[in-house]
Amino acid sequence: MDYEIIFVTGEIFFDHPLCGVAILKRVLEKEGYKIGVIEKPTKEEEIRKLGRPKLFFGVTSGSIDSMVRNYTPLKKSRAEDETQDYHEVVLDRATTVFSNWIKHQFKGSILVLGGTEASLRRFAHYDYWQNRLRKPILFDTRADILSYGNSEKQILEIAERLKNDLPLYDIPGTCIITKEKVNTAKELPNYEEVTNEKERFCDMQNMLTNTEDLIQKIDNRYLLQYKSPKYSSKDLDEYYELEFTRELPKELSGFEFSVITHRGCIGDCNFCSVNLIQGDKIISRSEESILREIKAITKLPHFTGNIDDLGGPSANMYGMDCNKCNASCIDCNILDRSNKRMVGLLREVRKVAGVKKVNIRSGIRFDLTTPEYIDEITKYHIFNTLRIAPEHVNKNVLKLMNKDKGDLKKFMVEFKKTNRKLSFYFMTAHPGSTMKEAKELAKAIKRLKNAESVQIFTPTPMTVSTCMYYTGMDPKTKKKIYVPYTYSEKKEQKRLIFE
Ligand code: SF4
Known part of the structure; x- marks a missing residue:
């Protein structure tokens, strides 16, 4: 078959709304395009297997940055970690590797980058694995957009x-390389400045957003970002109601009947990048659409009665839509904060004929819950335990994480x-976090007894916390902050918790 578009993904492909490439494939197919997918190629010749697409190659490492996926926060290979039952390995820097293979095998073909790795490496960024700044990924890959x-x-x-043979500029939600400066875009400090001065890297961090056109000079060219297009509830209803087979590879089974209720996160946690991918406002699907999807x-034939998850980045942010301004919603x-739409939705989903149980496995924001919501989910929806992510207990560390809004003790008493x-x-x-704060955390965790996961902070590209790690400063105030850099100290901070 002759394909118009071929996606190359570092991950397993599955026809399910949890797979980003599957959604794009279904959306394009609905408009009549013929789509091929090459999943998990490990050798250059595999790129050839579907031939040259008529329009373009779409390249992604998948839902996670390949370096985050493949290495622990102490830079050890996860593939060699025997404590994990299953770990999907993709090639290191998969987006760049696949792009180079395509450029080599199909000279002149158009290359479109996407996914988390490309999104978070779209400007000059700190790369933890090489411990240096790198240029925007479009410069490494020589992709078109x-x-x-x-x-x-x-x-x-x-x-x-x-x-239609039209040029690829002025497309909302994309980045391109230009030779000329675009005066209507807000200019970030250039590559030379952010490389030479850590204060300028902080300035750049403070300007990063999806909601404005941004431009950054890299040597004698520019990286230009067009602001994100607006997605509506109606758009999401349409995408998530497309006809996916929902068949998952056995490694991922248990999530076949997960339903996504919304996109975006209003939490603005400094270590997280969801706001620079999905946005920092909530877009909820309509109740009618979610119910139609569940009825379908x-x-x-393989549905046994359980909805495996009903959620999004934080399950209880469903219904917290507001788009009146660009300020931070969490403050x-x-x-x-009533949780009313979420509670109403849960009640309706339970009434759907054939549904025996509706699980909530996505984590929730404990500081955005009401007693009515907790009552509802504890009676009907918890899958083993309810997952919450307080992340720390020390006030100063929580403030640096921008996660100091809630009262954990009060929540736990209730x-x-x-x-x-x-x-x-x-x-x-x-x-x-010095050893003092780490000890405080260790003490608190021992009292709780049920800490499912304690991870060492990983400086992933583009987050505020990564800027703190690289510069040793709080980017908002430019005040110096303590950063544990050595592996031995990081390890020791974790060991205290499990000793
Ligand atoms: S008005 Fe408040 S809740 Fe609404 S978008 Fe602005 S910050 Fe968010």
Whole structure:
């Protein structure tokens, strides 16, 4: 078959809304495009197996940056970690490797980058694995265009332009390289400045956003970002109701009947990058669409009655939509914290014929819960334990994480009355954490007894916490902060917890 578009992905491909490439494939197919997928290539010749696409190659490492996927926070290979049952390995720097293979095998073909790795490496960025700054990934790969975020609108526009022989500029949600400066875009400190002065790297960090056109000079050219297109509830309803087979490879089984309710996160945690991928406002699907999707799931031959998960980046942010301004919603009095839409949705989903149980396996923000919501989910929806991520207990570290809004003790006193169990996610060795703060965390975790996961902070590209790690400063105030850099100290901060 002659394909118009061929996706090359570092991960396993599965036809399910949890797989980003599957959504793009379905969206494009609905418009009549013929789509091929090459999954997990490990040798250059595998790139040839579907031939040359008529329009373009779409390249992604998958849902996670390949270096984050392949290495622990202490830079050990995860593939060699015998404590993990299953670990999907992709090639290191998969986006760049696949792009080079394509350029070599199919000279002159158009290359479109996407996915988390490309999105978070779209400007000059700190690379923890090489411990240095790198240029935007478009410069490494020599690709034609980069689409950041979820990309359904971008990919359709790119396909349409190429089909009609039109140029690939002015497409919202994409980045390109230009020779000329674009005066209407906000200019970030240039590559030389951010490389030579850590204060300028902080300035760049403070300007990063999806909601503005941005430009950054790299040597004698420019990286230009067009601001993200607006996605609506209606768009999400359309994408998630496409006809996926929902068949998963056996390594991923247990999530076949997961339903995504919304996109975006209003948490603005400094160590996280969801806001620079999905956005920092919530876009919820309509209740009617979610119910239609669940009714369709109940008709599938392999459905046994359980909805495996009903959630998004934080399950209880469903319904917290507001797009009145660009400020941070988590600090805003106007934000609807009632959980009413979520509770209403859960009640309706339980009434769907054929549904026996609806699990909530996505984590929740404990500081955005109401007693009514907790009552509802503890009675009907918890899968073993309810997952929350306080991340730390020390006030200063929490402030540096921008996660100091909630009162964990108060929440736990209330939650105890439900007789259900919590599991906790914590992070140690974040900037600001000396051995003193690490001991405080260790003591608290021992009292809790149920810390499901304690991870060492990983400086992933483009986050505020990574800027702190690289510069040793709080980018907002430019004040110096303590950063545990050595492996031995990072290890020691974790060991304290499990000794
Ligand atoms: S008004 Fe408040 S809740 Fe609404 S978008 Fe602005 S910050 Fe967010």
